[in-house]
Amino acid sequence: MSTDATTLARRLVATPSHDDPDEVGSLLESWLREHTDATVERDEVGNVFARRGGGDCSLALVGHHDVVPPDPGQQDESGYVVEERDGRLFGRGSADMKGSLAAMACAFRDSDPAGELVFASFVGEEQGGTGCRAAIRDGFAPEYAVVGEGSTGYSAPGVTDVAVAHKGRRASTITARGTAAHASEPGAGTNAIYRATDAVDVIRGLSTPETTVRGKRVQGSLEVTEIHGGDAWNMIPDRCTVTVDERTVPGERAGLETVELIEGVTWSVEQDLPPMACRDERFAAVALAVAQAIQDGDPEHVVKPHATDAGWLAAEADTQTLVIGAAEPGQAHTADESVSTAALERCQRLYRTLAERFP
Known part of the structure; x- marks a missing residue:
């Protein structure tokens, strides 16, 4: 049976967003307005934001809803092809990164945050972080952020790790x-x-x-x-x-x-x-403790080999950033791109628990 995160992920993945992310941005915006009591907005470049909770410190759950162009078998006349089989969700953007984005949206909806909780989905990540940089220029600068790019399967298969740095x-x-x-x-x-x-x-x-x-x-x-x-x-x-x-x-x-x-x-x-390194020892430790508590494996602090929007947040907004997401290495941008539905459910619990414990 599909979880909340998988159900939303199917809708996001089915919506094309390689040439123009506007339609999937509208879907996200309407879903957030319908399912949360948050303040929701979409800026002039197409980034989607939602805010709830309060306090002096903010934690942002950050993703992106643009994707690279699909392979021929990943698109038909109705949109992107989406399949769910063998415990995995297949389709362009399922791993990078609409799956984790859906888990973040559901966690944002369900959590009772310890401080201000922000949901942010950017455009232009696949074009060098243009949406993230535009948001930073407009003042987006949370104290802490979790970017939902893949961190599953680095220390061991099926384990969602906490990336404290990337190249x-x-x-x-x-x-x-x-x-x-x-x-x-x-x-x-x-x-x-x-x-x-x-x-x-x-x-x-x-x-x-x-x-x-x-x-x-x-x-x-x-x-x-x-x-x-x-x-x-x-x-x-x-x-x-x-x-x-x-x-x-x-x-x-x-x-x-x-x-x-x-x-x-x-x-x-x-x-x-830019590369990213989390300098806040407590943030990294709390996130790892949460990751350990919500799964059977033994997650670790790991390093990702490639750049994400976490680099721009660290370099230009001075945000303490971690990367935690459902996708495994080798899934993004492939002809058979997929993500584990169990990992989506796990990440939904992880994001929610972290939002309720930190800061």
Whole structure:
């Protein structure tokens, strides 16, 4: 039998939101108005907010209702295809992250919060956090937040853990410029590919940043992912570009700017999604205690490998943030994306219990 969270998740997942999240935003807004006595609003970019309770301290349950484009089998003429079988809910956005979003909405409805409780669902998470950043610019800055991205199955299968940190992502491009010439007269030109490969050698020699959060090691990475240069087999190329994927850690960055010491080489950053680290020991401890109390497994503090809106909240709103959600690794953005309905029920209890105990 479907739980409250699964029932709402089915409706959210069935509603397309990869091109335009407005319809699913309207669904969320109307559901909150119908099922809660909260103050509900939707801002001009499409973010949905609800607030209830009171006090000097606020806890926000945060998600997003936009998704990446569906695979062909995940959409038909009526909308997104949703199936429930073998204890799982299948469909685009079920794992990332309409399942946990539904669990948050139900927990928001059912809880008797210890302070001000905020529900927030953003647009534009899949486009670099545009909705979250717009909300922060408009003053959204809760003291504490739980972001409902996946944290299930990190320490052990079927266990919902508490992520105290995640990596960020800095995407950058190295551009090497030279002088074109005929390949039969190489001395007449300057080979941009050679300059680019000199830059790649510098990157390979850089140390990868790492740090520790709540006793957990956070290891960054640095990888060259593309190289493009040259127009013909018999021409010395005058331009070559190299793309670099850097997974950043809190407080540390690789020294990519050193490639500009090479003549003719420049470096530019296209995207910089911040990492997240929860600095509040009590918040992390209470959340882990709640996670331990509501499930049979032995959850742990863990580190997520990829960026979420938690990074923007930590970096730009100074919010103490944790990531707790139903999805397991390897489910988001896949052709058979799914989430465990048992994990949705578990997260609904977790969010509600945490809201009633903290702050």
